[in-house]
Amino acid sequence: MATLTGLSIIGQETVSPANSATSFRAVNPATGDFLEPAYSSASLSQVESAVQRAADAASAYGKLSGKEKGRFLRSIAEGLEGAAEELVARAHLESALPLKRLQGELARTTNQLRLFAQVAEEGSWVQARIDPAQPDRKPLPRADIRSMLRPLGPVVVFGASNFPLAFSVAGGDTASAFAAGNPVLVKAHPAHPGTSEIVGRIIAGSVHTCGLPAGVFSLLFDAGVEVATALVQHPWVKAVGFTGSLAAGKALMRLAAERPDPIPCFTEMSSSNPLVVLPEALAERGTQIAAGLYESFTLGVGQFCTKPGLVFLPADSSADTFVAELTKRTAEGAAAVMLTPGICGSFHTRLNQHKAHDQVQVLAEAAQPSNSNGASAVPALLQTTGDALLKSPELAHEVFGPSTLVVRYADREQLLALARAMEGQLTASLHGTESDLMAAADLVEALQQRAGRIVFNGFPTGVEVCHAMVHGGPFPATSDSRWTSVGSQAIYRFSRPVCYQDFPEAALPDELKSGNPLDIWRLINGNWTRDAVMA
Known part of the structure; x- marks a missing residue:
C-alpha cells in the first residue's frame, strides 16, 4: 500500500485540497502525539462532486445482479485481508485498541461483508410478491400486481469512534447499503483518518476491479460538521447511517427531517x-x-455501546456478597487508554455528575497511576436506590466508559416500575434460573418493550453478526426501533417497496418474472414458494 495522502477519495480520484481547506491530524491516545499525515477537509464543491457521481452511478449499480454485488463485497473483504497488517497497525496507533482486539474486529468486518455478499447472491431478501391477474373475478377483475424491494439511492455513512473497522468505512452500514444496491458516501471519523484512508482505497480498488461506475463509493474527510451537514442536506442523498453520540445523532436526525x-x-x-x-x-x-x-x-475500557451500565439488585442482604465481589474487582482494576482525549473527558464529566448526586454512593474506583496520560481511565462502581432512580431518571443515562451503576430496588413491584420507566435500550439482560425466568414474565414483557435484544444468562457485550441478530431498540438507543444495524436484516434500511401493475413479462425485473429465473423465494398468492407463476 502506498504512503497515506491525507486526501479525500471521490470516485476513483484522490482529490487535492481546496486553497482554503482546513486540516487536522489524528492523535495517538496512548501518547498524545499527533500522527502524520495531516488530513485536508473536503470542500463543499468536492462534496457536490461526490454526490453527483453517486447519483450518476445509482441507476446502473441498482440494476446489478446479486452475483455482481456479491463479487464486489467479496473483493473488498479480500482486499482488507490482504492489507491486514498495515490496517491493524494504523488502527492501533489511532485508537490505542489492543492489536488482538483489532485483529478480531477486522475478521468481523470481512465476515459481515461476506454475509451481505451471500444475502445479495441468494436474492430472496427483495421480498418479491406476486398476485397474478384474475380477469374473471367477480364483481371486479384483479390486475396483475407484483412488488419487490428496490434500492433507495446514494447513502451517507458516518464512521464510528469505537469500531475503526467494523462500524466504519467498510462496516455494516456500508456493506448493507452496497448489498441493497446503493452507492455509498462515507464521512470518515476524524479519530482514525489513516485507517479510513487505507480502507477507502481498498474499496475504490474493488470498484475498479469489478468494473463498477466510479461514483459507487467516495470517502470524505472533515474534522468539523460542514461536510456532514452538506451531505445530509443534499437533495440527491436518500438515506443516512450513523453510530455515535446522542447529541450528534439527534443533530443528524433534525437535518434529515427538516429537508424539503x-x-x-x-x-x-x-x-x-x-x-x-x-x-x-x-x-x-x-x-x-x-x-x-x-x-x-x-x-x-467500557467503550462498547452494549456495555451494561445499570445493574438491578434487591436492597436486602441477598445481594451483599455480589456487591462485595464487584467492589473488590473494581478496586483492583487497572487504568487503560480510551479512544480519544475527548471521549475520555466526556466520561469523567458524566461520571463526576453521577458522583455529585446526593443519592449516589461510590463503592469503588481503581487507583489512577501518577504517570497516566490524559486519555486514560480507571474502572468505577457506583450505587443508588430504586427510589432515587425513579426521582432522578438522568442517573440511567449512558456513561460511555468503564463504570456501572448498581441500583438497589425495594421490592419486585419497584423493579417492575423501574423497568417500565426505562428509556429505550439496545439490550436488556436477565440472569436467573428457568423458574426465575418463568416467575418474571411481566418483567420480560416490560423489558422487551424497551430493548431490541434480551439476553438470558449472558452479557450483552459482543454482538454476533448473523441473520437473527437485532442491534437496535427504541429511542434514544436508535432513531427507529423497527431496524437493526447488525445482521442481515440491516439491508432493509436501505430499500423501499416498488409495485409493478400489469407490466409485460419482458419489462419486469428478473425477481418478478413468472418463470423465477433467479430461483428465489417469492410470495405468490400469499404462499412462499420458489415455483414459477402458473399461467
Whole structure:
C-alpha cells in the first residue's frame, strides 16, 4: 500500500485540497502525539462532486445482479485481508485498541461483508410478491400486481469512534447499503483518518476491479460538521447511517427531517443496557455473575455501546456478597487508554455528575497511576436506590466508559416500575434460573418493550453478526426501533417497496418474472414458494 495522502477519495480520484481547506491530524491516545499525515477537509464543491457521481452511478449499480454485488463485497473483504497488517497497525496507533482486539474486529468486518455478499447472491431478501391477474373475478377483475424491494439511492455513512473497522468505512452500514444496491458516501471519523484512508482505497480498488461506475463509493474527510451537514442536506442523498453520540445523532436526525424532502436517518446512539440478577441465580452463583459483569462493563475500557451500565439488585442482604465481589474487582482494576482525549473527558464529566448526586454512593474506583496520560481511565462502581432512580431518571443515562451503576430496588413491584420507566435500550439482560425466568414474565414483557435484544444468562457485550441478530431498540438507543444495524436484516434500511401493475413479462425485473429465473423465494398468492407463476 502506498504512503497515506491525507486526501479525500471521490470516485476513483484522490482529490487535492481546496486553497482554503482546513486540516487536522489524528492523535495517538496512548501518547498524545499527533500522527502524520495531516488530513485536508473536503470542500463543499468536492462534496457536490461526490454526490453527483453517486447519483450518476445509482441507476446502473441498482440494476446489478446479486452475483455482481456479491463479487464486489467479496473483493473488498479480500482486499482488507490482504492489507491486514498495515490496517491493524494504523488502527492501533489511532485508537490505542489492543492489536488482538483489532485483529478480531477486522475478521468481523470481512465476515459481515461476506454475509451481505451471500444475502445479495441468494436474492430472496427483495421480498418479491406476486398476485397474478384474475380477469374473471367477480364483481371486479384483479390486475396483475407484483412488488419487490428496490434500492433507495446514494447513502451517507458516518464512521464510528469505537469500531475503526467494523462500524466504519467498510462496516455494516456500508456493506448493507452496497448489498441493497446503493452507492455509498462515507464521512470518515476524524479519530482514525489513516485507517479510513487505507480502507477507502481498498474499496475504490474493488470498484475498479469489478468494473463498477466510479461514483459507487467516495470517502470524505472533515474534522468539523460542514461536510456532514452538506451531505445530509443534499437533495440527491436518500438515506443516512450513523453510530455515535446522542447529541450528534439527534443533530443528524433534525437535518434529515427538516429537508424539503425528508429522508430516513438510521442512528444508533445511546444505551445503558440494564442487567437484572434474579433471586435464585443471585443465591446460587452471584459471585460468578459479578465476575462476568466486571469483565463486561470494563471490556474495551467500557467503550462498547452494549456495555451494561445499570445493574438491578434487591436492597436486602441477598445481594451483599455480589456487591462485595464487584467492589473488590473494581478496586483492583487497572487504568487503560480510551479512544480519544475527548471521549475520555466526556466520561469523567458524566461520571463526576453521577458522583455529585446526593443519592449516589461510590463503592469503588481503581487507583489512577501518577504517570497516566490524559486519555486514560480507571474502572468505577457506583450505587443508588430504586427510589432515587425513579426521582432522578438522568442517573440511567449512558456513561460511555468503564463504570456501572448498581441500583438497589425495594421490592419486585419497584423493579417492575423501574423497568417500565426505562428509556429505550439496545439490550436488556436477565440472569436467573428457568423458574426465575418463568416467575418474571411481566418483567420480560416490560423489558422487551424497551430493548431490541434480551439476553438470558449472558452479557450483552459482543454482538454476533448473523441473520437473527437485532442491534437496535427504541429511542434514544436508535432513531427507529423497527431496524437493526447488525445482521442481515440491516439491508432493509436501505430499500423501499416498488409495485409493478400489469407490466409485460419482458419489462419486469428478473425477481418478478413468472418463470423465477433467479430461483428465489417469492410470495405468490400469499404462499412462499420458489415455483414459477402458473399461467
